[in-house]
Amino acid sequence: MIVSMTLELKDIPGQLVLALAPISELHGNIMSVIHQHEEKTPRGTIPVQVTFEIDQGVLDELIEKLEKSGVGVARVGEERLRSSISVVLIGHIIHSDIGDTIDRIDSTGFAEVVDLSLSMPAIEKTSSAYLVINAEGENELKNALEILREVAIKKDLLMIEPIRLNSEAA
Amino acid sequence: MKTVRLSLIGFGAVGQGVAQAILQKKEILKGQGIDLCVVGILDSKGSEINVKGIDLKSALERKKQKGTVAKGNDSAFEIIQDVEHEIVVEATPTNIKNGEPGLSNMSAAFNSGRHVVTSNKGPLALCFSQLKEAAEDNGVFFRYEATVGGAVPIFNLIHESLAGNRVIGIEGILNGTTNYILTRMAQERLPYELVLKEAQELGIAETDPTYDVEGIDSACKLVILANSVFGEAATYRDVEVTGITKITPEALELASKNNYVVKLICEAGNGTLIVAPRLVPKKHPLVVGGTLNVASILTDLAGRITISGKGAGSIETASSILSDILYIVRNS
Numbered sequence: 001m002i003v004s005m006t007l008e009l010k011d012i013p014g015q016l017v018l019a020l021a022p023i024s025e026l027h028g029n030i031m032s033v034i035h036q037h038e039e040k041t042p043r044g045t046i047p048v049q050v051t052f053e054i055d056q057g058v059l060d061e062l063i064e065k066l067e068k069s070g071v072g073v074a075r076v077g078e079e080r081l082r083s084s085i086s087v088v089l090i091g092h093i094i095h096s097d098i099g100d101t102i103d104r105i106d107s108t109g110f111a112e113v114v115d116l117s118l119s120m121p122a123i124e125k126t127s128s129a130y131l132v133i134n135a136e137g138e139n140e141l142k143n144a145l146e147i148l149r150e151v152a153i154k155k156d157l158l159m160i161e162p163i164r165l166n167s168e169a170a
Numbered sequence: 171m172k173t174v175r176l177s178l179i180g181f182g183a184v185g186q187g188v189a190q191a192i193l194q195k196k197e198i199l200k201g202q203g204i205d206l207c208v209v210g211i212l213d214s215k216g217s218e219i220n221v222k223g224i225d226l227k228s229a230l231e232r233k234k235q236k237g238t239v240a241k242g243n244d245s246a247f248e249i250i251q252d253v254e255h256e257i258v259v260e261a262t263p264t265n266i267k268n269g270e271p272g273l274s275n276m277s278a279a280f281n282s283g284r285h286v287v288t289s290n291k292g293p294l295a296l297c298f299s300q301l302k303e304a305a306e307d308n309g310v311f312f313r314y315e316a317t318v319g320g321a322v323p324i325f326n327l328i329h330e331s332l333a334g335n336r337v338i339g340i341e342g343i344l345n346g347t348t349n350y351i352l353t354r355m356a357q358e359r360l361p362y363e364l365v366l367k368e369a370q371e372l373g374i375a376e377t378d379p380t381y382d383v384e385g386i387d388s389a390c391k392l393v394i395l396a397n398s399v400f401g402e403a404a405t406y407r408d409v410e411v412t413g414i415t416k417i418t419p420e421a422l423e424l425a426s427k428n429n430y431v432v433k434l435i436c437e438a439g440n441g442t443l444i445v446a447p448r449l450v451p452k453k454h455p456l457v458v459g460g461t462l463n464v465a466s467i468l469t470d471l472a473g474r475i476t477i478s479g480k481g482a483g484s485i486e487t488a489s490s491i492l493s494d495i496l497y498i499v500r501n502s
Contacts, residue, residue, distance in 0.1 A: 086428060090421050091416070117427070120420075121418070126418060128420040128424055129424070130421075130424035130428060158447075161449065162448060162450075163341065163433075164341075164437060
């Protein structure tokens with residue numbers, strides 16, 4: 001599972017290593033660390049956001065280890081949907097059942113529409129929508145996009161996707 | 171002094187631009203030991219032939235006043251085949267249905283052992299490999315820098331400057347008209363129909379804009395690029411094309427709020443050819459405004475290289491044609 005944690009470190013040298021070592025010891029794969037030294041909490045500690053992949057079975061052990069070494073665990077959350085993409089739809093979005101369009105993505109179980117902005121200039125005119133879709137991974141995101149493409153063709157909507165840079169394939 | 175004789179087949183905006191560029195650069199080229207001598211000009215109403223060299227200034231003047239250079243009515247074939255010269259500049263209008271008359275003109279030139287420099291997309295979008303083979307069989311040059319990106323030297327960049335690199339993919343904006351329309355729609359929050367009308371009044375869009383706004387022009391250029399760079403035998407029917415006519419100012423505004431712009435993007439790579447409106451991050455090097463064209467080329471050694479410049483215009487297109495002419499002069 002992918003876990004995102006907010007840790008609170010004491011403002012003394014060597015604390016970051018102290019916080020990250022247990023994750024490695026339990027075979028976790030650290031994906032990102034955001035360490036903002038200048039943004040202290042009201043308690044005088046320094047917040048650190050860590051995202052890592054780890055076996056669910058050792059999570060409690062990890063939290064115990066961290067707290068034993070004096071690292072505060074302020075928040076633990078599961079990051080399920082870590083891939084994201086934005087698309088724009090143009091056409092009769094409402095009349096072609098926007099609820100159904102979103103359902104088609106949400107019902108996959110691996111992707112969700114997490115943001116939607118709509119603009120409807122006038123009743124007889126076409127409307128425009130900006131959607132953000134999150135998915136479990138890149139492959140799931142591709143599948144979700146493929147579903148949305150089919151829906152767009154069926155409902156006669158123009159779907160504008162982000163530019164596909166070949167550098168990504170290189 | 172190396173004298174090279176040319177014919178200008180097609181004397182519209184591009185053909186006249188070439189004549190102007192040759193006139194303008196006459197002395198500089200002579201300084202380099204090159205004398206470009208136009209021996210035949212053809213437009214839709216007739217032709218002028220002078221084996222000693224046509225006076226370009228008076229030919230341009232006559233075209234301006236009478237609407238034609240015609241002094242006689244020799245056909246394109248008669249000029250290409252019967253008048254002794256080295257380079258045929260084929261600048262007749264693009265015809266995407268059957269490539270004519272450009273296709274026949276180019277074939278005639280190759281069969282007569284003459285080099286071809288062209289700005290005409292139609293024949294290349296339909297029969298690229300056939301034309302390339304004909305040039306090779308006859309041992310002559312076939313240069314077409316002006317067909318894609320106007321003044322922007324895309325083919326020279328890839329084939330000469332980036333020689334030795336493998337091109338992985340190309341993305342770009344290859345149509346100035348649609349780029350102008352999308353840029354104005356986003357800036358002024360105006361509907362498509364209104365901006366199109368404005369572009370038509372400014373002469374940026376044609377009276378019948380279908381060719382540009384439906385992405386057909388972009389698709390033709392993408393095919394020429396793919397054939398030239400990847401050695402594919404694609405034709406314009408292989409391109410997945412979506413135009414810009416359905417785009418609303420509201421969509422552009424929603425995109426902008428999220429730090430994107432919408433551009434009509436041509437993409438070649440991984441064996442696919444796509445022309446479609448795309449969301450492009452505002453700070454991306456492909457985001458150029460107005461009528462500008464841009465191409466971003468990803469290669470294995472050099473990484474990503476992006477160039478942009480004027481994609482249309484008489485003298486700008488002539489810049490690419492002149493460069494092709496000089497390439498042939500220096501390499502033959």
